[in-house]
Amino acid sequence: MVRTLAKIGIYVACLFGYASHAHGQGSGANTVPPFPAKRYAPGEVIVKLKSSSSAMAQSFRGKAVSQKGFDVKAHWEGLGLMHMQAKAGASVEATVEDLRRDPDVEFAEPNYIFEKANVDSGQGINPLTVAQTAAISQSANQAFSGGYLATGAPIAATTAWSILAPSGPQVIVAVIDTGLDLSHPVFTSTNSVWRNLGEVAGNGVDDDGNGYIDDVNGFNFVSHTGAMLDDDGHGTHVAGIVLATTQDIYNPPLADSKIKIMPLKFLDGTGSGRTSDAIEAIYYAVSNGAQVLNNSWGGGSYSASLHQAITFAYQQGVLFVAAAGNSATNNDALPMFPASYDVPNIVSVAATTNSDALAYFSNFGRGTVDMGSPGFDILSTYPGGYFVSMRGTSMATPFVAGLAALIKRERPNVLAYQIKTLITTGGDSVTSLVNKTKMETRLNVHESIVSAKAATIDTTQPPYTFTNRDRNLASGIAGTGCGTVTKMGGGPETWSILLLIALFAVPFAIWTALRRTSGDNRRAHPRYKIDTEVKLNLDGRELIGSISTIGLGGVQLNTNAMLDRGGLVRMSILSPDGQEVVEVEGRVVWSEANKAYGVQFQQARESVLSRIQSWTRGLVKT
Numbered sequence: 001m002v003r004t005l006a007k008i009g010i011y012v013a014c015l016f017g018y019a020s021h022a023h024g025q026g027s028g029a030n031t032v033p034p035f036p037a038k039r040y041a042p043g044e045v046i047v048k049l050k051s052s053s054s055a056m057a058q059s060f061r062g063k064a065v066s067q068k069g070f071d072v073k074a075h076w077e078g079l080g081l082m083h084m085q086a087k088a089g090a091s092v093e094a095t096v097e098d099l100r101r102d103p104d105v106e107f108a109e110p111n112y113i114f115e116k117a118n119v120d121s122g123q124g125i126n127p128l129t130v131a132q133t134a135a136i137s138q139s140a141n142q143a144f145s146g147g148y149l150a151t152g153a154p155i156a157a158t159t160a161w162s163i164l165a166p167s168g169p170q171v172i173v174a175v176i177d178t179g180l181d182l183s184h185p186v187f188t189s190t191n192s193v194w195r196n197l198g199e200v201a202g203n204g205v206d207d208d209g210n211g212y213i214d215d216v217n218g219f220n221f222v223s224h225t226g227a228m229l230d231d232d233g234h235g236t237h238v239a240g241i242v243l244a245t246t247q248d249i250y251n252p253p254l255a256d257s258k259i260k261i262m263p264l265k266f267l268d269g270t271g272s273g274r275t276s277d278a279i280e281a282i283y284y285a286v287s288n289g290a291q292v293l294n295n296s297w298g299g300g301s302y303s304a305s306l307h308q309a310i311t312f313a314y315q316q317g318v319l320f321v322a323a324a325g326n327s328a329t330n331n332d333a334l335p336m337f338p339a340s341y342d343v344p345n346i347v348s349v350a351a352t353t354n355s356d357a358l359a360y361f362s363n364f365g366r367g368t369v370d371m372g373s374p375g376f377d378i379l380s381t382y383p384g385g386y387f388v389s390m391r392g393t394s395m396a397t398p399f400v401a402g403l404a405a406l407i408k409r410e411r412p413n414v415l416a417y418q419i420k421t422l423i424t425t426g427g428d429s430v431t432s433l434v435n436k437t438k439m440e441t442r443l444n445v446h447e448s449i450v451s452a453k454a455a456t457i458d459t460t461q462p463p464y465t466f467t468n469r470d471r472n473l474a475s476g477i478a479g480t481g482c483g484t485v486t487k488m489g490g491g492p493e494t495w496s497i498l499l500l501i502a503l504f505a506v507p508f509a510i511w512t513a514l515r516r517t518s519g520d521n522r523r524a525h526p527r528y529k530i531d532t533e534v535k536l537n538l539d540g541r542e543l544i545g546s547i548s549t550i551g552l553g554g555v556q557l558n559t560n561a562m563l564d565r566g567g568l569v570r571m572s573i574l575s576p577d578g579q580e581v582v583e584v585e586g587r588v589v590w591s592e593a594n595k596a597y598g599v600q601f602q603q604a605r606e607s608v609l610s611r612i613q614s615w616t617r618g619l620v621k622t
């Protein structure tokens, strides 16, 4: 019975635990709040096998290729993960379901798409040349290079530079992003781009045997070549901020850099990238000596394989700095990944303004976002030798990564967990972050370096074990994952579990039934289960939420925003396939715990209702 209860515990935790990708939200592409263009790569899946033996991997691979027609695109033996392409025309959902039934599979999931996390693209903004930037920098001394790094917030970088150790190891910061303009004068004149000394450029040979051909300055996981470029601009901008946290990049001649930037391109020219490429970039970074990983990207999908890759980085003592997201929403309620994984090496960063307000677009979360950092109109490098300003949690994150590199240079044996503590506790307390972030601090470079110099180095980190948090993924209730009761055997233990579930479920069902039939909540139209995003317009303010049921009469809307019963709300609802959006107005008719709301459509246009009706064909009735 004790074992039975333990299993029930797992099951209940799975029901009420971590929000899965079902409540996804997009990260910042171009507007606030944005919808992701697509959720996962067509036909692609990532699989984790239960056993790490190579015999098991061989036999699974053989079965997948010969019997099911999969193409194995990558096998990361260290992580026990396989990236596979299903045969043409196969649906991802069906493929994943099928794989989850395989007794050899620990989990299977779609290859989710993530997005860069800036608010503006940098395009259409007048770029500044190096000379123009220097001239402005000199005339606006204090607000620019005088310790302010092109932000008005006193992050005390220059004062920190004056107390750094005269020499130290060149810490490598991997910028996992859209790439880097290697020829930008800021990077060439500072000699700041990582160079793989074991690799000969352009000879078509993997000289150092690390598995990558011609990876001289990082790697391009989009083209799977060593050709580094930035066809978006985001990665170059982010890399410039990492460097600018460690030295002046605005006033030539520039000093030799104290750190190295390892550009790893996994986001394409539109700022989108696949989980499989992100995992490979993380694995590459850690295996090739990076000690800080900058991740100015994210999305609403929980990926167990990405979670596992970040756990691997933690076990190697590597810090993982992540953008909190730009949807102006609460990550405690609507998690943003990778920022919202609970691996202890993750620093989740919100964006603040020059006056230390929380930026209007920034995500927050007192339980899940660690701290704030400037992310509002930050001037940094842009392809073609230019400088531009951009805003986003993407811009806030690299300040933290740059500071982390300086701490590591100062104290080479410090591990990720302690670096995180030094940065989050070394920041300045700012009132705008109270109840919005865990530490309620905005980054302060000088204070954190002072603390690092005096710190006793911890040689161990708190233990952390990867556990799959997506209840939909695991293939059985036993073990660490969250499965379904259908996988259990038929013995007496099963029946006692079902009985216990029934004891919980019956009162719940009665309560639900009562709640749903009370007041003006009776429905004239059938409702369908759906899992999609919604943009809300409340008095000109834009917010993001999710829709969990839909019908021709209205929706159940989930949001952290407080909605008044009887109030009107304008909604832009994303279709289940992510391909279209309908605009509709509704009235709030019931609310639950200020999180779930019933919204009845008001004068919905015929065209809108016919779109919604077409969506419901593929959905299950509630």
Ligand code: CA
Residues within 6 Å of the ligand: 199, 205, 206, 207, 208, 209, 210, 211, 212, 213, 214, 215
């Ligand atoms: Ca190589």
